[in-house]
Amino acid sequence: MQDPIALFERARAGDRRALARLLSLLEDDGEVASRLSAHLFPYTGNAYVIGITGPPGSGKSTLVNALARAYRERGETVGIVAVDPSSPFTGGALLGDRIRMQDVAGDPGVFIRSMATRGRLGGLAHATREVVRALDAVGFQRIMVETVGAGQVEVDIAQAADTVIVVQAPGLGDDIQAIKAGILEIADILVVNKADREGAAATLHILRSMLSLGQPAVVRHHGRAMTIQHVEPSRAGWSPPILQTVATTGKGIPELVEAIERHRIYLEESGEGEARRRRRIAEELAALARERLWARVVHQVGRARLDGLVEQLIRREIDLHTAVERLLKEL
Ligand SMILES: Nc1nc2c(ncn2[C@@H]2O[C@H](COP(=O)(O)OP(=O)(O)O)[C@@H](O)[C@H]2O)c(=O)[nH]1
Ligand SMILES: [Mg+2]
Structure with a gap:
């Protein structure tokens, strides 16, 4: 696979095919996308x-x-x-x-x-x-x-x-x-x-x-x-x-x-522009953190355990708050 950082440099120099590839890597999400996103952030x-x-x-x-x-x-x-x-x-x-x-x-x-x-x-x-x-x-x-x-x-x-x-x-x-x-x-x-x-x-x-x-x-x-x-x-x-x-x-x-x-x-x-940018990046931070935390929950606790909790919720054997407390304890 192409080095994503080199791809970015080529895109910056005006190479449109490199830019298209770069955007596809970012869209694919995952580890490479995170690395790329981190690398280009200071340029934004x-x-x-x-x-x-x-x-x-x-x-x-x-x-x-x-x-x-x-x-x-x-x-x-x-x-x-x-x-x-x-x-x-x-x-x-x-x-x-x-x-x-x-x-x-x-x-x-x-x-x-x-x-x-x-x-x-x-x-x-x-x-x-x-x-x-x-x-x-x-x-x-x-x-x-x-x-x-x-x-x-x-x-x-x-x-x-x-x-x-x-x-x-x-x-x-x-x-x-x-x-x-x-x-x-x-x-x-x-x-x-x-x-x-x-x-x-x-x-x-x-x-x-x-x-x-x-x-x-x-x-x-x-x-x-x-x-x-x-x-x-x-x-x-x-x-x-x-x-x-x-x-x-x-x-x-x-x-x-x-x-x-x-x-x-x-x-x-x-000053509204600055306030908006601040609000937006804070929202994005929260959204990304939520997503990552949930991914960690799913990974560590496992689908089966989650399904089990859902089952208990449906039967009213447990409430939502208690279920969340249990999940957090299992991390
Ligand atoms: N009469 C007229 N037609 C327009 C105007 N702007 C766009 N169109 C036509 O409306 C159709 C839809 O335009 P498009 O830009 O694809 O709309 P979009 O779906 O909102 O992106 C196309 O056939 C355009 O040529 C306009 O100001 N006047
Ligand atoms: Mg359109």
């Missing part, structure tokens, strides 16, 4: 990460392509990670993503990585973060992570970004259910893409009114005006703008680039 923390999430077909990939072009024009290098948990194979949607991004696909300053779950949804968020860090470590300045905004894992992945863009499009996201799933709360910037389509104004209106519910509202109480704070503290000082774009023609893209820049400056000046 320089890229600006943008998460793009929203329903399938809203134009995320087309938007990513347009943004990548804009950043390339400014001389920045771009890493793109397309995550599709719904696709167990590297086919269908991911191939579509590549087609939508073909503008920038041949550009040496752009690297596109597609990720599918391959049946390990739990580890997808972690694997994506490792891949993003690797792209950061080899020097990509802007990293965009595209996810389908469907479930908790996708939300987790998007939230690992510095700026989170939530994309909606007329006719897709109008149904409140689709918008509600916690996705609006994580948006730093909202985009109504396909603004050339009928119904864009209606989508914009729905988003505006949904968003305003989360903003401080002035109400009258016993004749006096009172402000009700609904916003979470971290959101104070930043109201997510709602932009309209036509990703296929590039309309609205300069404004989107500008909004991302304003958000970046806001994060920096308010």
Whole structure:
């Protein structure tokens, strides 16, 4: 097997095949991945990460392509990670993503990585973060992570970004259910893409009114005006703008680039960026520690013993707390 550290050096020097191999090693998890991850960690923390999430077909990939072009024009290098948990194979949607991004696909300053779950949804968020860090470590300045905004894992992945863009499009996201799933709360910037389509104004209106519910509202109480704070503290000082774009023609893209820049400056000046990074790495540390500890429990105690405890729990012969205490004692 190739020396993973040498692979990293080659990837840093611009060898794209080495980079692809490197990412595969990281995705495979296990001992080599841990060693690699440890080795590249000191090189990370320089890229600006943008998460793009929203329903399938809203134009995320087309938007990513347009943004990548804009950043390339400014001389920045771009890493793109397309995550599709719904696709167990590297086919269908991911191939579509590549087609939508073909503008920038041949550009040496752009690297596109597609990720599918391959049946390990739990580890997808972690694997994506490792891949993003690797792209950061080899020097990509802007990293965009595209996810389908469907479930908790996708939300987790998007939230690992510095700026989170939530994309909606007329006719897709109008149904409140689709918008509600916690996705609006994580948006730093909202985009109504396909603004050339009928119904864009209606989508914009729905988003505006949904968003305003989360903003401080002035109400009258016993004749006096009172402000009700609904916003979470971290959101104070930043109201997510709602932009309209036509990703296929590039309309609205300069404004989107500008909004991302304003958000970046806001994060920096308010200290919120630092606070977010701190919170995120603490969460990742806890998640990884939990995973490792559990793996140790399974290894040392054994499946049979665990099955036995489950059996006792089912029969109510033992309670959860006692079961955990026993497991910990057996370590
Ligand atoms: N009319 C119109 N079509 C768009 C726009 N943006 C993307 N599309 C088309 O919508 C389809 C889905 O786009 P895609 O980027 O793959 O969406 P994703 O699933 O969210 O990544 C493609 O056929 C795009 O060409 C837009 O602004 N206007
Ligand atoms: Mg896509």
